[in-house]
Amino acid sequence: MSESTPAPSVTGQDEVVDLCRELIRIDTSNYGDHSGPGERAAAEYVAEKLAEVGLEPKIIESHQGRASTVARIEGEDSSRPALLIHGHTDVVPANADDWTHHPFSGEIADGCVWGRGAVDMKDMDAMTLAVVRDRLRSGRRPPRDIVLAFLADEEAGGIYGARHLVDNHRHLFDGVTEAIGEVGGFSFTVNENLRLYLIETAQKGMHWMRLTVEGTAGHGSMTNNDNAITELCEAVARLGRHKFPVRLTKTVRSFLDELSDALGVELDPEDMDATLAKLGGIAKIIGATLRNTAAPTMLGAGYKVNVIPGQATAHVDGRFLPGFEDEFLADLDRILGPRVRREDVHADKALETGFDGDLVEAMQTALKAEDPIARAVPYCLSGGTDAKSFDDLGIRCFGFAPLKLPPELDFAGMFHGVDERVPVDGLKFGVRVLDRFIDNC
Numbered sequence: 001m002s003e004s005t006p007a008p009s010v011t012g013q014d015e016v017v018d019l020c021r022e023l024i025r026i027d028t029s030n031y032g033d034h035s036g037p038g039e040r041a042a043a044e045y046v047a048e049k050l051a052e053v054g055l056e057p058k059i060i061e062s063h064q065g066r067a068s069t070v071a072r073i074e075g076e077d078s079s080r081p082a083l084l085i086h087g088h089t090d091v092v093p094a095n096a097d098d099w100t101h102h103p104f105s106g107e108i109a110d111g112c113v114w115g116r117g118a119v120d121m122k123d124m125d126a127m128t129l130a131v132v133r134d135r136l137r138s139g140r141r142p143p144r145d146i147v148l149a150f151l152a153d154e155e156a157g158g159i160y161g162a163r164h165l166v167d168n169h170r171h172l173f174d175g176v177t178e179a180i181g182e183v184g185g186f187s188f189t190v191n192e193n194l195r196l197y198l199i200e201t202a203q204k205g206m207h208w209m210r211l212t213v214e215g216t217a218g219h220g221s222m223t224n225n226d227n228a229i230t231e232l233c234e235a236v237a238r239l240g241r242h243k244f245p246v247r248l249t250k251t252v253r254s255f256l257d258e259l260s261d262a263l264g265v266e267l268d269p270e271d272m273d274a275t276l277a278k279l280g281g282i283a284k285i286i287g288a289t290l291r292n293t294a295a296p297t298m299l300g301a302g303y304k305v306n307v308i309p310g311q312a313t314a315h316v317d318g319r320f321l322p323g324f325e326d327e328f329l330a331d332l333d334r335i336l337g338p339r340v341r342r343e344d345v346h347a348d349k350a351l352e353t354g355f356d357g358d359l360v361e362a363m364q365t366a367l368k369a370e371d372p373i374a375r376a377v378p379y380c381l382s383g384g385t386d387a388k389s390f391d392d393l394g395i396r397c398f399g400f401a402p403l404k405l406p407p408e409l410d411f412a413g414m415f416h417g418v419d420e421r422v423p424v425d426g427l428k429f430g431v432r433v434l435d436r437f438i439d440n441c
């Protein structure tokens with residue numbers, strides 16, 4: 001703020017940092033059951049901020065304390081299809097002892113707002129609130145209707161948030177054809193002339209599986225050629241070591257083409273280890289989008305050292321690329337073999353849309369206006385988001401939560417990581433980009 005100008009009215013850029021800090025201070029840890037504090041306090045906070053600028057937000061509680069907030073902004077042309085901007089208000093838990101600054105303090109240090117949710121995703125929640133409040137205070141209606149959704153439970157699959165709304169309150173999304181949400185729009189600085197902004201246009205699907213082997217129970221001292229633990233462990237080890245083949249989806253191919261152009265080098269999809277080494281922090285994000293993956297994550301069997309149990313189980317986090325689910329399941333069965341029973345404990349689809357159209361144009365234009373060396377590129381997310389639920393309504397979903405990041409920040413490592421933090425300048429940049437994006441949406 002310049003000292004020479006008379007007290008200007010509060011802008012989105014002024015507010016965004018405080019909104020983000022206040023949201024972080026509301027503990028919304030999601031333990032995957034109802035043992036956490038829930039999202040009710042955050043839902044009420046958001047509703048109050050929206051009501052202050054004349055909206056009529058609805059709070060929808062799916063289970064005691066598990067609440068989401070939805071509001072609709074009337075645009076200049078309500079006959080056009082509407083845009084959804086969605087964010088989740090829950091966060092994964094944090095162990096305060098591991099952190100430099102308390103994870104629910106929202107402290108500002110070293111130019112960053114620190115705390116659980118700083119990048120996943122109270123930053124975008126705050127940016128959305130800041131932009132909407134600024135626009136409505138100054139009477140700048142969006143060109144079309146915008147539905148805002150601040151959702152519970154994303155970190156546990158959205159059952160009590162997005163999934164609940166889509167299944168039970170779908171009228172809230174009437175007329176919505178496109179959406180923006182998390183895990184996209186962040187920057188990767190290539191050099192002083194080029195900064196890529198990764199727009200999420202695809203995401204992997206998931207099969208979270210339980211594997212079971214039944215064997216013959218018996219005394220640990222006796223001969224037993226049908227030991228469930230031995231059989232299961234061999235199968236799990238085969239799976240854990242298996243490298244699924246590289247499969248280039250439309251999105252990943254287009255990302256690699258952009259990257260190859262940006263870096264001025266030929267990229268060999270069959271030798272991606274060398275390519276990934278050039279990518280620094282985002283290698284973690286991109287590496288897992290080249291192939292299906294299956295990571296063993298839990299093991300269980302037995303109850304006494306001299307008793308061979310009749311059963312052994314393992315859990316595996318399986319992720320498949322858009323278009324490669326059938327191949328994934330066939331590969332799993334082949335690798336695991338006939339002794340292993342495989343059941344899903346949770347499954348969800350993969351998503352993929354094109355990197356084209358007016359909305360994508362609006363993202364590119366807004367980024368370029370705020371960062372002259374910006375280039376927006378499509379990418380595939382290895383995880384999943386609430387977009388999977390909204391896709392059921394035929395909504396075309398993008399990950400676009402714009403952030404300009406300092407090159408040295410390990411952004412991928414911030415997600416669910418210790419010392420999660422977001423640069424203050426990044427938040428303000430995001431507000432400016434989102435505001436321009438809404439102008440043209």
Ligand SMILES: [Zn+2]
Binds near residue numbers: 088120121154182
């Ligand atoms: Zn998230």
